Amino acid sequence: xxxxxxxxKNIKMNLKNYGMxxxxxxxxxxxxxxxxxxxxxxxxxxxxxxxxxFESLFxxxxxxxxxxxxxxxxxxxxxxxxxxxxxxxxxxxxxVSNTKIGAMLFIENLMIGLFGLGIGLVFGIIFFKLIGTLFxxxxxxxxxxxxxxxxxxxxxxxxxxxxFLIYFIIIGLFSLVTVNRSKLIDLFxxxxxxxxxxxxxxxxxxxxxxxxxxxxxxACNDNPVVxxxxxxxxxxxxxxxxxxxxxxxxxxxxxxxxxxxKYILKGDRLLVISTFKHRIRSNAFMISAITVLSAxxxxxxxxxxxxxYSSNExxxxxxxxxxxxQMVEGTEDYHQEIKNxxxxxxxxxxxxxxxxxxxxxxxxxxxxxxxxTQNTMYLITDEDYNDLVAHSLIQRDPLxxxxxxxxxxxxxxxxxTNLPIESITLEDKSTYLAKPLGKDxxxxxxxxxxxxxxxxxxxxxxxxVANNKIRSVQKIEFINYEDSKNSETILSEVQxxxxxxxxxxxxxxxxxxxxxxxxxxxxxxxxxxxxxxASLLYFKILSTMEEDRDYYRLLDNIGTTEKKxxxxxxxxxxxxxxxxxxxxxxxxxxxxxxxxxVFGLWGLSLWKPSLMMFGIYTFIxxxxxxxxxxxxxxRVLKGTN
Amino acid sequence: xxxxxxVKKTYVSKIxxxxxxxxxxxxxxxxxxxxxxxxxPSGSGKTTLLNMLGTIDTVSSGAIxxxxxxxxxxxxxxxxDYRREKIGFIFQxxxxxxxxxxxxxxxxxxxxxxxxHKIDFxxxxxxxxxxxxxxxxxxxxxxxxxxxxxxxxxxxAIITNPKIILADEPTGNLDSKSSQELLSMLELLNKEYxxxxxxxxxxxxxxxxxxRVLFIRDGKLYNELIKxxxxxxxxxxxxxxxxxxxxxxx
Ligand SMILES: Nc1ncnc2c1ncn2[C@@H]1O[C@H](COP(=O)(O)OP(=O)(O)OP(=O)(O)O)[C@@H](O)[C@H]1O
Ligand SMILES: [Mg+2]
Numbered sequence: 001x002x003x004x005x006x007x008x009k010n011i012k013m014n015l016k017n018y019g020m021x022x023x024x025x026x027x028x029x030x031x032x033x034x035x036x037x038x039x040x041x042x043x044x045x046x047x048x049x050x051x052x053x054f055e056s057l058f059x060x061x062x063x064x065x066x067x068x069x070x071x072x073x074x075x076x077x078x079x080x081x082x083x084x085x086x087x088x089x090x091x092x093x094x095x096v097s098n099t100k101i102g103a104m105l106f107i108e109n110l111m112i113g114l115f116g117l118g119i120g121l122v123f124g125i126i127f128f129k130l131i132g133t134l135f136x137x138x139x140x141x142x143x144x145x146x147x148x149x150x151x152x153x154x155x156x157x158x159x160x161x162x163x164f165l166i167y168f169i170i171i172g173l174f175s176l177v178t179v180n181r182s183k184l185i186d187l188f189x190x191x192x193x194x195x196x197x198x199x200x201x202x203x204x205x206x207x208x209x210x211x212x213x214x215x216x217x218x219a220c221n222d223n224p225v226v227x228x229x230x231x232x233x234x235x236x237x238x239x240x241x242x243x244x245x246x247x248x249x250x251x252x253x254x255x256x257x258x259x260x261x262k263y264i265l266k267g268d269r270l271l272v273i274s275t276f277k278h279r280i281r282s283n284a285f286m287i288s289a290i291t292v293l294s295a296x297x298x299x300x301x302x303x304x305x306x307x308x309y310s311s312n313e314x315x316x317x318x319x320x321x322x323x324x325x326q327m328v329e330g331t332e333d334y335h336q337e338i339k340n341x342x343x344x345x346x347x348x349x350x351x352x353x354x355x356x357x358x359x360x361x362x363x364x365x366x367x368x369x370x371x372x373t374q375n376t377m378y379l380i381t382d383e384d385y386n387d388l389v390a391h392s393l394i395q396r397d398p399l400x401x402x403x404x405x406x407x408x409x410x411x412x413x414x415x416x417t418n419l420p421i422e423s424i425t426l427e428d429k430s431t432y433l434a435k436p437l438g439k440d441x442x443x444x445x446x447x448x449x450x451x452x453x454x455x456x457x458x459x460x461x462x463x464x465v466a467n468n469k470i471r472s473v474q475k476i477e478f479i480n481y482e483d484s485k486n487s488e489t490i491l492s493e494v495q496x497x498x499x500x501x502x503x504x505x506x507x508x509x510x511x512x513x514x515x516x517x518x519x520x521x522x523x524x525x526x527x528x529x530x531x532x533x534a535s536l537l538y539f540k541i542l543s544t545m546e547e548d549r550d551y552y553r554l555l556d557n558i559g560t561t562e563k564k565x566x567x568x569x570x571x572x573x574x575x576x577x578x579x580x581x582x583x584x585x586x587x588x589x590x591x592x593x594x595x596x597x598v599f600g601l602w603g604l605s606l607w608k609p610s611l612m613m614f615g616i617y618t619f620i621x622x623x624x625x626x627x628x629x630x631x632x633x634x635r636v637l638k639g640t641n
Numbered sequence: 642x643x644x645x646x647x648v649k650k651t652y653v654s655k656i657x658x659x660x661x662x663x664x665x666x667x668x669x670x671x672x673x674x675x676x677x678x679x680x681x682p683s684g685s686g687k688t689t690l691l692n693m694l695g696t697i698d699t700v701s702s703g704a705i706x707x708x709x710x711x712x713x714x715x716x717x718x719x720x721x722d723y724r725r726e727k728i729g730f731i732f733q734x735x736x737x738x739x740x741x742x743x744x745x746x747x748x749x750x751x752x753x754x755x756x757x758h759k760i761d762f763x764x765x766x767x768x769x770x771x772x773x774x775x776x777x778x779x780x781x782x783x784x785x786x787x788x789x790x791x792x793x794x795x796x797x798a799i800i801t802n803p804k805i806i807l808a809d810e811p812t813g814n815l816d817s818k819s820s821q822e823l824l825s826m827l828e829l830l831n832k833e834y835x836x837x838x839x840x841x842x843x844x845x846x847x848x849x850x851x852x853r854v855l856f857i858r859d860g861k862l863y864n865e866l867i868k869x870x871x872x873x874x875x876x877x878x879x880x881x882x883x884x885x886x887x888x889x890x891x
Binding site: 185 | 697698717725753
């Protein structure tokens with residue numbers, strides 16, 4: 001057996017131990033290939049209007065993920081080398097120089113890396129069709145080529161291979177240097193042995209709970225402006241609170257349990273709690289980081305999901321009708337053109353109406369009673385408004401306006417940039433309170449931005465029109481037609497004719513593309529993140545296995561049965577996964593609540609996507625907990641008798 | 642052949658705040674082919690001492706001569722060679738690799754080596770037969786008993802024909818029968834192959850197999866007993882001596 005043979009033999013024998021390490025590599029490669037391939041897929045996103053957008057989006061995210069994955073892989077490699085300390089120590093003891101051991105690890109590392117790269121790419125290629133199809137479907141399907149070709153994306157393949165090759169070399173060099181520097185005695189000595197007991201502190205426990213609770217409290221605020229300003233504060237409170245909780249707070253709780261004789265002397269609790277305490281302590285930083293980041297990931301996906309599923313509703317609110325346009329100079333033949341296009345596509349017109357809006361000068365007050373802004377606004381009667389709404393894409397209860405009362409509708413930009421308008425003075429010096437038309441009662445975006453529309457009852461309308469100068473009358477035509485959700489050809493013909501009209505389908509499509517991509521990327525990244533953190537916990541726990549063996553040998557000596565030992569191991573490991581999981585879900589619940597306030601997602605039921613994310617998250621963590629427990633049991637118990 | 646001169650070891654904690662002097666100046670000599678036990682209370686520095694001799698750790702001051710060459714002055718490469726060519730280790734916790742069969746574990750030092758030794762299957766046969774593990778060589782460590790594992794570790798220690806065997810509580814994990822077998826084996830190695838043995842032990846029965854017992858206390862050499870008659874007599878002598886220590890030794 002030469003050194004080279006030994007490396008091979010080692011890999012073969014360690015195959016089981018490599019399992020998770022290999023998995024991490026395969027999984028990283030798979031993710032990166034998929035992202036690069038999606039970003040370079042001219043072949044199936046080719047007929048999408050702006051596929052440069054996707055290219056840059058996917059590639060940017062690919063690089064971001066790559067950046068994170070580097071540290072992930074490096075960390076995992078470190079844990080992996082650490083778990084093989086004994087082997088390395090023996091090699092060194094039998095006179096193999098550190099340089100040679102380092103070289104051996106380097107070669108080994110490179111070999112596993114290449115192997116993992118190969119498998120990862122194969123998976124990436126196999127599943128690309130599936131993922132690409134999924135992506136296209138999320139984007140709204142029919143607008144794009146729906147059959148994603150089964151093809152190897154050479155550009156993605158090249159970038160992925162080169163980057164990972166560089167990674168493996170760098171990481172290999174790191175472990176080479178580490179081994180080269182390490183002293184023999186350090187390799188033989190167990191880590192953290194005799195670590196001193198932390199008492200934890202009541203003060204820090206209470207402080208951590210207070211910090212987290214106040215973070216939650218602020219997050220429940222209903223005012224989006226206040227909440228937006230406090231986002232950083234909330235994050236800070238919760239992050240610090242979480243960290244203190246895991247470093248010190250939880251220790252107090254465990255200490256209390258430990259001291260309570262009634263509790264601790266029953267069954268295996270002493271063993272379970274003391275080990276759990278140690279694990280939480282030595283991984284406190286990592287566990288708190290995982291908790292906070294998981295909560296953020298869940299929140300992002302839940303919001304992205306909510307926004308995505310409201311795309312259609314938003315598009316309807318924005319467009320109001322399938323087609324609308326302002327009848328101004330140069331639009332005289334629009335009516336005919338639109339009719340022709342619809343006829344050509346075999347779509348019958350469902351409704352077609354023209355509405356007049358009277359334009360007049362007003363002076364409006366915002367916040368202060370002394371200062372008024374000169375402006376022009378449109379005016380219609382409540383009857384007309386209700387008629388318009390009745391035929392529109394959305395369903396709303398009719399609006400009833402009392403005499404001498406005005407409702408005001410302001411287009412998006414006005415609301416967010418300025419204070420709401422409170423009252424209005426007309427040319428004839430008559431003043432009206434302006435009741436805001438709720439966010440849910442829309443008017444068409446055909447007015448574009450910075451427009452306000454006033455709604456009055458018939459009598460008031462007549463009075464205003466009679467006493468004030470009407471600048472002009474704005475006519476808008478509103479059309480609805482069949483099956484407007486599938487209008488890609490209609491849209492392209494409208495664009496070809498250069499008609500400047502507002503189309504529901506265009507809003508819908510752009511919302512689906514923007515939010516669909518957002519949802520896709522957010523979900524993918526969240527998934528990557530969850531799997532990565534779960535596998536980190538796996539490595540963390542298994543890396544001390546060699547040292548823990550003594551502990552279980554001791555249990556042997558006091559006559560613990562195998563079954564009992566398995567149970568103890570399960571009880572010791574499971575909470576390491578469950579603690580961050582539960583706290584993260586609690587954090588996420590409040591984060592989602594505040595995010596929906598800030599981004600105005602009230603109307604969306606975010607509980608569905610949230611529950612879904614909680615489910616997936618729990619599922620992944622439980623699977624990894626199971627794998628961790630199983631391999632731990634297998635290896636620790638195997639070495640004992 | 643082995644001579645320690647005023648060997649001291651001070652452990653300094655990582656931040657450098659805590660210092661602990663584990664060995665406070667130890668000097669003694671061991672003759673070629675001697676079988677020496679080292680006894681002493683827990684924490685007295687026995688393992689530390691063995692680590693110095695095995696060059697697993699470095700001394701803080703003092704000198705260790707092997708055949709008149711000072712170990713503490715050797716370079717990394719020379720130390721590697723020294724460990725490989727002259728020393729066999731038997732650890733308290735076996736230190737076998739679970740991924741290798743017993744045979745491979747035993748041959749590991751040779752396989753790994755830029756060692757001069759060729760794989761000597763005759764020697765493997767002979768050693769494993771004597772140790773009573775020749776029939777299980779193709780098993781993995783987790784498939785055999787603790788005593789068999791300990792004997793495998795022992796075989797691994799002698800396969801390279803070391804001049805010195807360093808054993809840290811080799812019987813610590815064994816039942817009395819396995820422990821007796823192992824000790825007989827060590828005695829045999831000592832007598833037949835003329836290997837020098839240094840064995841740390843808590844067990845008076847184990848110590849009685851050796852020619853001489855060194856007692857260490859608080860990092861210093863405290864006393865020594867030399868075997869003059871049969872083992873039983875030596876055994877009693879050690880017990881008597883420990884009694885005078887007033888229970889300081891476990
Ligand atoms: N790496 C270290 N850092 C600091 N102190 C250490 C270290 N290793 C050992 N010590 C201390 O040095 C002293 C001697 O330790 P050593 O392991 O040599 O004892 P021992 O005689 O082998 O004990 P035992 O019989 O229990 O194995 C102990 O007090 C121990 O706490
Ligand atoms: Mg010791």
